[in-house]
Amino acid sequence: MSEAISALQGRVTAGEVTIREAGLRGMITLRGDLADKQLRTVCSAVTGVDFPGLGKANCDGQKGLCWMSPDELLVLAPYAEVGEALAQIDKALTGKHYLAENVSDARAVMMVEGAYAREVIAKLSPVDLHPDSLAPGDFRRTRLGQVAAAFRMQDEDTFEVICFRSVAAYAFDLLTASAGAGRVGHFR
């Protein structure tokens, strides 16, 4: 197989809040009945994490499950293991109505790391980022500036942002500009 490259090939802008492209990540869009037992079981089997509730993401390293909508889940896996994960899902769900598609290459992943990472996101996304409303483990499907995006709060100072590959440079520059503009001081 030809070696795949990520959209921004690991671009980094360091600062008080650092923006870093995280490289390739395996992703599967899974649509189906999220209450289905076999679906939940295979998702956990593939990723080793519990099935997430509404607005949540359960992740362990490169693997994880993110709640996207009442009938959609995002399955995260190491890039090289997506084929295997897809095969496992297809096998487990044979005969059921579902859709599982590899979207690893359609996406870019960026890390937002630093003291006021929360405010960097809040400058760009209409999501409520107040600590009482958004805590580590929370996942939101939203927008950043003018593009669609999703993010997961990894820990107090770290967000993982997912956007479409074609706008990776825009999203990166947007995050960099917002980080560079400094702290707002709203979340005290």
Place this chain on the structure above:
Amino acid sequence: MSTRLAGHGRLINKNKAVDFTFNGKNLRGFAGDTLASALLANDQLLVGRSFKYHRPRGVVAAGAEEPNGLVNLGKGATFEPNQRATMTEVFDGLTATSQNHWPSLEFDVGAINARLSSLLPAGFYYKMFMYPRSFWKHVYEPFIRKSAGLGKAPKDRDQDSYEHFYAHVDVMIVGGGIAGLSAALAAGETGARVLLLEQTADWGGRAGVDTPQIDGKPAEEWIKNTLETLDKMHNVDLRLRCAGAGVYDHGYALAYERLTDHAPETDGPRHRLWRIRAKQIITATGAIERPLSFAANDLPGVLLASAVRDYAVNFGVSLGDRTVVVTNNDDAYRTAIILKKAGLDIPAIIDARPEVAGDLIDQARALDIRIELGKGIAKVKGGKRVTGVALCAQAGEGAVLEEIDCDCVAMSGGWSPVVHLWSHCGGKLTWDPDQVMFRPDPERAPTGQNGQPFVITAGTANGNLFTAEVVGDGWAAGRAAAKAAGHTKAGAHAPQGEDAAEGPISPVWLMPQGAGYALRSKAWLDFQNDVKVSDVQLAAQEGYESVEHAKRYTTLGMATDQGKLSNINGLAILSQSLNADIPNVGTTTFRPPYTPISMASIAGVAKDELFQPIRKTPISDWSNANGADNEPVGGWRRPYAYQRPGETVHEAVNREVKNTRENLGLLDASTLGKLIVKGPDAGKFLDMMYTNMMSTLPVGKCRYGLMCSENGFLMDDGVVVRMAEDSWLCHTTTGGAEHIHAHMEDWLQCEWWDWQVYVANVTEQYAQVAVVGPNARKVLRKLGGMDVSAEALPFMQWAEGKIGDFDARVFRISFSGELSYEIAVPAGQGAAFWEALIAAGEEFGVMPYGTEALHIMRAEKGFIMIGDETDGTVIPQDLNLHWALSKKKDDYLGKRAHSRSHMADPNRWKLVGLETEDGSVLPDGAYAIADGVNANGQRNTQGRVTSTYYSPTLEKGIAMGLVLKGPDRMGEVIAFNTVEGGSIAAKIVDPVFYDKDGEKQNV
């Protein structure tokens, strides 16, 4: 003259001088000064010329309501016009220039307009410019363009940065006076998330100047203690220099924070636009003092009474040695008392009321201040500044009783609560005749989605003019808002305020009451737009009874200050003229923003590179490094052609077409939409979405499909691929990917919600390359991998496998008429795949080609293009695509619409090919002309050009067009118009110009 007062100025630091310039003159102020206070401290009373009559004007107010003190600020990349001197904090190096005069502020030629004021009455624009018509273009417009407009437009690019911030709070409080602080305290104690905004650089509002007692302490001390308490509450965010700009539906609000205007050397964004979702909003926005309408009330040196004491107390600036106070209420006595105590002279308090009683009056009397009751000002004396006033009886017509020398007039016509934010989203007002003001009607508050009020007004903004009411009201509002937002934890008790006893106000809308025309035509209502009492009266006389009509006819309240000082006075004059009650005349509409906000703050970070996201394919970087001349297509930039050195774009396009037809071309087709449609009902669903039959397409095959809207019009096309028994891949146009995805979801979610179908947009998962031309198979064989022979992979089929090292899905489809493979590889491999094709293709004459070559080749083949041959009014039948309309299906989107009489009309224009007789290229969009003219006197038409190109293959112009009964008129010559005039003859021909039997693509 105006100057500094020793021992005063609570907001300035006299140890820190700052240097600035005004109209090139070097001046000095102190840290903490506003530009207005610093100018006044330098005896710069005159700050600008009025809009229409170019009358000399000085500052009237000390806050956001200022109509006159507008300046050009900064220069070059920081230049900005119309900045309020009263809201601009001075800093070292500030440069300001005055506006609206020529050649200079002191001597302005435009002041001749004042002499011509009888020629510039209300409705002047409507009256003067009607006749003769030609005068508009040649006389009036050039004149108006030269004389109209405040300030100058910036010429340089803005060097600053801006940002947005989204905040979600329980309680947003607008106004950091004692009501707002009290509300913040009450709401903050419950644990609610509170955002408190103050538009100025200081907390406390008027209480800092008027110094009432709160909780037994001077207000300043209470304010300081309260701020300390609030600062310890982590649920409370306090923002200075942050104005509540607008209140909208569902608790959405905008606030405008000016971060570095006062300190331009500071890093970071200049302005921040807050986009707030608040469960509850408290408007503690205070009140604005009203001017009084007497003759020459616009002379520099006539100020609001509150502003005169603000300048004295806050900035240590006296407007003059002798100040006459003119009023209809007790509050203005505070100005006289403060100035007198500062050692300045108060020649008289002129009170329009015949009788007065109250603590403030007693204090004034105790200071031996002369009080003239039942009197008014007949006119103010002076030219470019006040030199005196003429006293008259308020009840009379203005006969002068006495002239009093003075250099400042402090006027007060009462207070109007700032109801703007309350009103933005539908809050209603009620007229309070006792206090002579419109105040918010709490029974008719703006309501949210649950029908409950989401805005509470508090303090002076709620019509409470006394401290005790204000702090109590603020507290209650804070509690109520927190409770409505779900926070009920009890806290401390409400602060207690104390007040001086005041007597009632008496309404005075004109001074003197019986002023004749000469006085009325010099009594200003709107200082910024030059509207006088006589103008509003004239509008009423001429039938403009609605306040909204009178506003537009006179331009009252239409300037950048939106009539903050003039609206109530203006509508009172209007109601008197109409002999109606003020509440029956009503107010004009309050619209956001409360004060102007910068355009740049609205753009936020979206400028330069971030102005708009530009979508990039995995191959875009290669294209841009290899001569791509891009065009925008659906959010992407696609190479129109790949230009080589020394080549025009046109030459590049011709080269690309010829090379693709003769050798090998590569097209980056990654932008094509790719939708996966999967499920037990997917076939049934696609049969509805497409006009063709898709359910019967065998696995492994491709079919060209048409999509119509429910009204029958063509909306998209593309190749549909059967991936598996229950799964299809639908290719859409580049611009169609997102909206066709949304279109499918719409039908699935709203109409056929019980059908088992899932759709996923995988457009960006793949880089797709069209490998086109007679050598296409050779280059793929060279790369190795899967069998791409005609036998293994025939035309209109697809297969999955490896091409070289690459994971590939290979579709044998052709939009060019040549042997063609469209190959999709994972996007991460896209750049390498493209480069591998370029390298391997070298011996086969490979060249990349752009969208224009793509267009030409499809036009040579007579293939339609969505957006060229279609424009939202075209149906498949117009394009002779009957073959793609399945007759086997009971239904599909658009089917029923196609049977409507107009759609089935045999006289619809239909697609044909067009060839000029001389081989030239027809102009794009040209109309085929027919005999006669229509009802509008326009030439009749019988068709139009939809696509037109120079064909390098055929070495002549080719075109497609829609022509009346076109397919029945083959060989006929018709004429097309041109922009230059004259017409071009073209022959109707078959639209397939090249390889009609399709032999070249099917090899």
